Amino acid sequence: xxxxxxxxxxxxxxxxxxxxxxxxxxxxxxxxxxxxxxxxxxxxxxxxxxxxxxxxxxxxxxxxxxxxxxxxxxxxxxxxxxxxxxxxxxxxxxxxxxxxxxxxxxxxxxxxxxxxxxxxxxxxxxxxxxxxxxxxxxxxxxxxxxxxxxxxxxxxxxxxxxxxxxxxxxxxxxxxxxxxxxxxxxxxxxxxxxxxxxxxxxxxxxxxxxxxxxxxxxxxxxxxxxxxxxxxxxxxxxxxxxxxxxxxxxxxxxxxxxxxxxxxxxxxxxxxxxxxxxxxxxxxxxxxxxxxxxxxxxxxxxxxxxxxxxxxxxxxxxxxxxxxxxxxxxxxxxxxxxxxxxxxxxxxxxxxxxxxxxxxxxxxxxxxxxxxxxxxxxxxxxxxxxxxxxxxxxxxxxxxxxxxxxxxxxxxxxxxxxxxxxxxxxx
Numbered sequence: 001x002x003x004x005x006x007x008x009x010x011x012x013x014x015x016x017x018x019x020x021x022x023x024x025x026x027x028x029x030x031x032x033x034x035x036x037x038x039x040x041x042x043x044x045x046x047x048x049x050x051x052x053x054x055x056x057x058x059x060x061x062x063x064x065x066x067x068x069x070x071x072x073x074x075x076x077x078x079x080x081x082x083x084x085x086x087x088x089x090x091x092x093x094x095x096x097x098x099x100x101x102x103x104x105x106x107x108x109x110x111x112x113x114x115x116x117x118x119x120x121x122x123x124x125x126x127x128x129x130x131x132x133x134x135x136x137x138x139x140x141x142x143x144x145x146x147x148x149x150x151x152x153x154x155x156x157x158x159x160x161x162x163x164x165x166x167x168x169x170x171x172x173x174x175x176x177x178x179x180x181x182x183x184x185x186x187x188x189x190x191x192x193x194x195x196x197x198x199x200x201x202x203x204x205x206x207x208x209x210x211x212x213x214x215x216x217x218x219x220x221x222x223x224x225x226x227x228x229x230x231x232x233x234x235x236x237x238x239x240x241x242x243x244x245x246x247x248x249x250x251x252x253x254x255x256x257x258x259x260x261x262x263x264x265x266x267x268x269x270x271x272x273x274x275x276x277x278x279x280x281x282x283x284x285x286x287x288x289x290x291x292x293x294x295x296x297x298x299x300x301x302x303x304x305x306x307x308x309x310x311x312x313x314x315x316x317x318x319x320x321x322x323x324x325x326x327x328x329x330x331x332x333x334x335x336x337x338x339x340x341x342x343x344x345x346x347x348x349x350x351x352x353x354x355x356x357x358x359x360x361x362x363x364x365x366x367x368x369x370x371x372x373x374x375x376x377x378x379x380x381x382x383x384x385x386x387x388x389x390x391x392x393x394x395x396x397x398x399x400x401x402x403x404x405x406x407x408x409x410x411x412x413x414x415x416x417x418x419x420x421x422x423x424x425x426x427x
Contacts, residue, residue, distance in 0.1 A: 015095035015307050021333040026409035029400050034417040041101070041413065044094050045078075045112075046070040050140035052118060054132040056125075064133060068116040068141040070150055071097035074420040077148050078114030079104055079357060081155025081184075082162070084133075088117035092307070096155075099328055100357070103350040105412035107389045109361045114150050116141065122157050134162050138169040145170065147180035147368075153360050154184040156229075156306070160196075164189055180367040183360035192363035194378035195356075200234025200304075200326070201379065202355015205386045207235070207300065207324040208242065210347050213394065216299060216321060219243035224298040224320070226250045228279055231326045231353065232304030233268060239300070240264040248288065248296045251305070253278025255293045256285035294318055303330040304353075310335045318344060325349035340403055348405035350412065351386075351393055358385055 023041050030038070052064040067090050070078040080100040093115045101113030118137055122130055144150055154163060163182045167189060170181045179190035187193065194201075211218055221244045225236050228251040240246055245261035253276045256262070262285055270282050280287070288296075294314040301318055303309050304326030310318070315335035323339065323346045325331065331339070331346065339346055359382055366372045373381075397407035 014091060015329050016091045016098075018308070018329055018332055019095045019098045022405065022409055023413070025333075025406050026413055029396075029402065029406065029410040030413060030417065034414060034421065037417045037420050038413075040074075040420055041072070041098070041416065044069050044071045044097060045073055046144065047090065047094065048141060048144055049090060050137065052133055052137045052140060054129065054136055056129055064118050064120050064137075066116070066118040066137045066140060067093045068114065068144060068150070068152075069093045069097040070112065070114045070144065072101040072112040072416060072420075074416055074423060075105060075112055076110035077112065077146075078150040079109070079111040079153070079360065080114035080116065081153045082116040082118075082137075082158050082166075083156035084118050084120050084122045084130075084158055084162075085156050086119060086121040088119045093117050095307070096328055099350055101416060102409060102412045103354045104357055105415040106351050106393065106408050107354045107358055107385055108415065109357065111151075111357070111361070114152075115155075116152055117155075130162075131165055134165040135169045138166045139173060142170055142173050145181060147178055147364075151180065151360070151364060152182045153356070160184055160186045160191060163191075180364055183363040185363070190363070190367045192359055192366055192378060193373070193375035194382070195359045195363055196230065197234045198359035198378075198382060199231045199353050199356030200236075201238065201382060202358065202386050203231065203235040203302065203304070203324055203326045203352050204238035204242075205355070205383050206347050206352045206390050207239065207302075207322070209387055209390050210322055210324070210345060211300070214322060214345060220245060221300055222247050222298040223300045223302060224248040224250075224293065224296045225302045225304060226293065226309060227303065227305030227327060228267075228271060229304070231356075232302065233271070235302060235304065235324070235326055237264055237268065239302075244300065247298055248293055249279050249285075250290060250293045251278045251280075253280035255288040255290050256280070256282050257288040257296065258285040259297075300324060303327050305330070308332060310339075312338055315339050315342075315344075318342075320344060323347065325352045328353065336403065336405060346403065346405060347390075348403075348408050351389055351404070351408050354389070355382055355386060358382055 050066045096115035104111040185191035301320035307329035310331040315338035
């Protein structure tokens with residue numbers, strides 16, 4: 001499974017409210033002819049709520065609520081992950097779909113944004129029950145997904161196996177193998193090399209470029225990481241390989257700290273083998289109170305867990321010079337203002353963690369052509385796209401003297417609204 005299940009999060013802000021606030025902030029930087037279309041960004045194109053009934057292992061029938069939201073289709077088919085989490089709500093999925101719209105436009109991929117989810121705790125069900133939930137959910141949302149319509153992918157608590165079940169279910173229902181209906185699949189089923197590490201690698205690449213522009217040398221830079229699932233662990237490993245010193249890690253099991261630096265290879269091995277599958281109890285570090293994590297002395301802070309983690313109170317304590325948003329929506333708008341006032345540079349989620357959807361795009365293209373690239377080719381293409389996208393965003397930020405987040409939205413919204421205007425309204 002890809003990410004941790006829960007984090008201490010006092011009264012999180014509405015994810016959808018956060019997104020709407022971010023859109024409002026970008027309006028002054030859009031061309032006048034585009035602002036007349038801005039309301040289209042504040043409404044999902046389509047939202048589907050489905051009942052997911054399955055027979056449990058004990059013979060009883062259980063019902064789970066599932067969602068699939070398509071936020072925008074102006075630039076191409078919808079693209080976005082599916083998360084399995086006990087706290088999934090329609091509003092959260094709407095926000096995540098909207099952020100995918102911004103994200104795909106920010107790196108100039110020919111997609112719109114979508115997201116899906118089921119309100120379930122996968123830790124409390126068996127593997128067979130998980131398969132039945134996945135297959136029934138896929139059948140229920142099958143009316144709106146497809147290789148040229150909406151392409152799901154892994155997200156929180158979903159992985160390549162879940163994508164294989166989704167692909168197989170959709171294929172059975174349409175009467176032919178449709179490998180391009182999902183991305184993040186196993187390699188044997190048309191998955192792409194480099195996909196598993198792509199999001200974390202994108203975080204590292206954008207972080208490396210941002211640090212360079214700040215004059216911050218990664219060699220010896222101190223890093224604190226929240227979230228040690230697929231995204232956080234990969235980004236952390238690459239930062240450590242570049243010479244950074246990881247001093248604190250927090251996940252769903254707790255927080256650990258070592259001012260002299262953690263051995264990331266040993267920590268990764270420990271997490272894989274520990275009963276909790278988390279960082280708590282790692283012998284080469286001291287436990288720390290969860291809230292004290294936000295006050296750790298560091299140069300780079302990497303929130304790679306869930307949304308709404310950096311509140312105003314936490315933003316006032318953060319000591320880092322650079323925040324790399326590996327998670328979706330980890331910073332509430334008011335906290336953004338605090339970090340800007342304190343001259344903490346934030347590389348926003350909609351560019352920082354776009355490596356995953358970029359390599360998902362590569363996988364989709366490879367599935368259509370039935371021609372597959374090497375992992376080295378994947379990484380080179382990914383790095384180039386991420387660096388080019390960040391450069392354009394940085395130029396926009398310098399031009400208007402705005403934050404990287406507002407600049408990312410300006411670049412992305414211009415592309416989305418221009419496409420929408422050129423397509424016009426039907427009928």
